[in-house]
Amino acid sequence: MDIATLAFSALYQFGDAFAFLVLSACGLAVIFGMMGVINLAHGEFIMCGAYVTAATVHAGLPLPLGILCGTLASAFVGVLVELLVIRHLYDRPLDTIVATWGLSLIATQGTLILVGSTMAGVGTPFGSFQVGAYSYSIYRIVLFVAALAVLAALYALFNWTRFGVLARATIQVPHMAAALGVDTRLIYSLTFACGAGLAGLAGGLYAPTMTLVPTMGATFIMEAFVTVVIGGADVFLGTAPAGGILAIVKSGMTSWQGQLFGQIGLLIAVIIVVRVLPKGISGFVLRERT
């Protein structure tokens, strides 16, 4: 094996880890960064997206449309959850964690009762290609591109649209924004829906690559949390670089010692970063800038 194929293999694994971290975290990061709410039912929104995607694909829709349906369904559930539960808890952030944990319990068990212990999956599209002695899945490359696209879309949404401006105003000084006529409740609802939708998108995108079980959210949730903790409150200054750094740690440790050590590496990274940079990477960057 020559250097080029080795480099490609490392790059591929990095891309795979990066896509997984960023896609699973950005929904959580939007909700946490914009609203200060930690959504422990995040994994269940991902599960919801994956299930709806699989169901619509089974019903005959093409996969991209199925993923769209999954995203929209998650966003819709997100609006409901925000209206019924989250809205009443904005001044009690710890209680939001507890309440969303309750929701996650309900969602996991409810899915188990309604749909059963597993759901027929969707085949991974596009097949694979050969570099050197190894074959690689094309779909993983698609996921990497999707992760970059999601970051770009979020950047555009929060910087170039009216909603983005209002949302950022609401986060900075809620009362001032409200005084200037911004419907802050609506903004919070939409932001939460946006985060839930992103979770659904992650679920839809990963639905073809994994088995669909009610507890599948748990596979995403640790990576998502770790990325958000290391990244801090800002999606672009935090989540993206955190995803990059953690992807190096994870893919390096995984190819060295196996999947589990990749995750242990993540955990050690988070504990160390938290000790050195309590506000995450974005907190560090913002402090340096001011």
Next chain:
Amino acid sequence: MTGFVSLFRRLEGPQTLGRGPAFWALFALVLAGALAYPLFSDGYTVGNTVYFFVWVFIALSLSLIWGYGGSLSFGQTAFFGIAGYGYGILTINFGASYGFTWIALLLAIGMAALVAALLGYFMFFGRIAGVFLGIVTLAVTLMLERFMAQTAGPEWRIGAARLNGFNGMSAMPPLTIPWFGGPIVLFADVGLYYVVLAMLVLVYLGLRILMNSSFGNVIVAIRENPERAEMLGYDIRKYQLITFVIGAALAGLSGVLYTVWGQYITPSSMGMTAASLPLIWVAVGGRSDLTATITGTLVVLSGFQALTIYGSQYALVFMGVLLVLTVLIAPNGLVLGVINWITKLVTRRKQEAA
């Protein structure tokens, strides 16, 4: 001598509900009932009650860290698991003779406390608070579960003890008291019941004393306003770390007793669902008071078990609904809410009579 008396005086105070002769008479009555209970019941039911008691310790640990200290830890089940596995590994390797099971109990709790001290150092001295604390502890717990679940192969053994992956460890010896004319083996019935009951009473009274002491008052002050506590000259990081370690030790005690009770421990005892259950008991009971926590835990646990007869899946959904509703409607907990309501009613009566 005076020090001893003042220690007893700390049994009552601003941080715990219940004071005066009426409360302690009720306490004595409940205790007498609990002591007499095995006489009127069969071995299986008594063993089941021990199972309930085992969980009370982890609930108390959460009440201490979350309710009194104000930092939400999802890591209690991690300490539960560490101590449970620790007890299993120690006793399978060294057996149960010469009262070693008790040393194993202490060592296992020590292990949990040590891990908590290490983790707590990074968190509290890194000034992690609020939601981040919850996430880091949750990540540690899930990580530990995943790690234990993949230890199925024969290479995962510590001495004679195989970790057995997802199926967990089993067949560790129960607690044994060395005695003249043969050791007393505490199986999960009347014998273990009295031992666990004694531990429960000691821990309950001990925590009451701790929380009403100056240490407990500082802990509550940190919950109410960390900056102010710090300005008053307290090193809040130390106080939080000590609370965290004590809580971990209590959760560890729960884990050891659980292992002793069923003679098995599995990785799923540290999973998402397992971690959420203590949270539900404590939140529903009333996290900021020890008595409310114990009452809530026992009530919710027995309710949960009654529901499980109709299907454990539905019972878990019901638990989730209960948790969400409690947070929305009675954020201080249902039991605590009811107790406060009764106290208010009684004082109003007294005022009207006066």
